[in-house]
Amino acid sequence: MLTQKEFENIPIALEESTAMSVPNEPIEIFEGAFNFKLDETDRLHAANGRLEIVWQPTIRIKLFCEYESSESIGFHDLFLAEYIFLKMDSEIFYKCFITKSSSNKRLIQGELMETPFFGNIDANIDHVLFDVPNLRKFHGDIVKRELDGGLSSTSSRLVLTNKKFITILEMRHSFDSLSETLRNEGGYLFLHNGLIKKKRNNQLMTHEDLKNQIQCLDFFLSFFNGRAVCAMFLKGKVGHQKVWEDYQYLNTENYRSSFSWAPTNIKSKHLQSLWSSFCKIWNYREDSSFLTFAVKWYNEANMNEVSTDTRLIMAQTTLELIYNWWLIEKNQLITINDANNLAAENKIRLVLAQIGISYEIPVEFTGLILQKKKQVFKDGPNSIVYIRNSLVHSNTNKIKGVTNLPPETRGEAVILANWYIELALLKILDYNGKYQKRMGGVELVPWVNT
Template identity: 25%
Template sequence: MNAANSVPSNHLPKPTLYLGQHPNQPIQLYRGFAELIKGEQVMEGQATTIFGWFPSPCVKFEFTHFTEARIDWDDVTLKLTEIGISVKVRISETTTYVGENKSVISGYPCEAIVKGKGHELTSLVFHLPNFPFFNISNTWVMNEEGEEKLEGWLEWVFDGQFVFQTGDWRIVLATLPENWDTHELLQSQGGYSLTHICKLERLDRTPFSMDDARDLLKAFSYYLSFARGLWLAPMLIAGFDAEGTQVFEEWSACRADSWQNTYAWFSPDSTDLVETFPGFMHRWQDKNWRELVQESIHWYVESKKQAGGVNGAIVLQQAALERLAWVLLVEDKRSLSQNGFQKLPAADQVRLLLSSLGIDLKLPTDLINLTQLANQQNWVDGPQAITEIRNAIVHPNPKNRHKGGGASEEVRTEAWSVGLEYLELALLKLFDYPYI
């Protein structure tokens, strides 16, 4: 039996759990002796390196020294002496304390801080912020006595965990323990906090490199961002060998949004998030779909956050729907020629996309303001309504102002909600979501 299979994977690894009592607490990564280096000039002192949340999630440092020496701000290297790591940094501020002969230099690394070697790894562990908590698992199995038994990764530690599989990889998403008060604070106050921890490994637990895992980490980030409706990304990545010893660590800035109490298409009390992942990965791994999946999720998340206001969100939705229509109808199904598609009005392009996916075209009757305007303008369905309003926003003229750009806020908000629902449903259909 080789080393990779000598220990059950559910017992490996046992990583550091970053558990904060309150949102927005910075996470200390290093505190100790350090040097700032500029060419031949070396300044000795103490450094504290943290993972902070504002203005966006990133690594920061403070370097304290007790000399009168000064250093130029350009092309500076920070050496964390006690762990032997050097990294290029950008200095943002220097504070001098008169009478104490002390200066504090603050700044940011220009690149990821990496400890160890990112190869011959058996598992990667990383944290996630601001994901909804859940306390169920999809790792129940039947034992020899015919009884259900929970098998997972450190199942006695985590409150709940979902296991995702794709190809020869497995990803565990687990709710951090003793963290439910943090969840309530996030819901009431917003901000940031680490809420989940993940483990990535091969099904046969054979070694891999960090480069091997990068694409899957990126895919999983996009998938969870689509599920959450906010940007999420792996943080504080750690790599482990077959014995469960940490041999690699990476600290870097990442794209993640502050908590928002937004609607999500999945329920934390069910496994539909797990069941939809294979369909997502099927599209992600198709070279004809990869770029479009990324762009569509980008437009979906930014639209859901109303980036650029309601008008900007409506434009993003329409761009996503028209691109999806082109790829599905022209390139994938080949049900329309390029010339035939381009001759169609935008409303017909969206209408054909939704119809081919089995999505209802009727305007929801509870959208009173949009429905009233649609009746006045003789718009036949939802695709025409959102397209006419988008056209009026992008191509404003006095005849169209009442349709979009000059329409009431209530009408535009309702049009935004319809477009967002169409885009969400289209993506879920393409990812083989089983419950629509």
């Protein structure tokens, strides 16, 4: 039970910078007067309209506008124009593909080909607010909210720090009910609020300062989530004053149930440790590309809506990337010439040796074990490579061999490969906490017990 003084010291929850109460709810990002032209040489025409973010079947920005009666734009002008060029509150023109037009009603509808930016991109700010859709739950630090019925508190804040920045992530009010709605309907729904500020008090920053930090955060959260997510709809502020708005949506997937190595009760200190290691690698330009591709390919291998065969190909590719970067480039375990001559399954075995887990197929994978008894596979790494090679280096005999395998056996190979990837990345990131095991249960990572 918290004392009155302890309760007073609890931080207040972040503001909800973009309202979104149901999945795939359109979000208006601009309404008012603007100018447009039909091509680079055309004069400016006056119009009124709005821009909306729509989510399905893919995220895009739609334009709905009516140009003024004084503008002489004929049917053939619109018919021949594939695009218009919008000019809103700056000198920037945004290319917009025309989807519907009417010269009689003076209407134009379209889709923006790029994300708009409002405000002064070079202005200094003291913090930026953002939203994150479809991110899974964590057990965070306590925050308090003022609601109609009084004050309430929840364990919903995660604070991540590195050398330059403090990043705060916070589950939205009614997170559980929002998540249930998202599970039922699919698509996109903002579940977390976010804030980034400089680590040193009162230190200002620019939009340019944030680019690398935001990208790093996106890939970190995607690894934690098991599916690609990103910080969206950035709003740069000084105090309570909004200075600029950036409506980027660089890398996020619609909701699907997917596996995550992170247990729901993962401790904040372990996520902070993981974040520190992630940032340390990210801040070396050559190494950030490793994290970019490793997380991207891992997320693709973890997508249930993608075919089993495609997922297995992506998973083995990720394991070989880990082998090349971690064991050859960074640790120089063997020479490059020897590394190039090594069979793919031996590369995976070397990765497993660094993690401290057996090459043998875990007992939970009954389909793979049955094929091992039939002498189709030798061990876990061999089962992954055998199936993948049968798909990629196809000939009649190999295709026949893999198509004769029960579908659940190929599915088990994907799960096994993804388990290897998760443990390898957690080992690289010096993670020493508990993880959700692919085969069921939560346990400490294996190297903690050795």
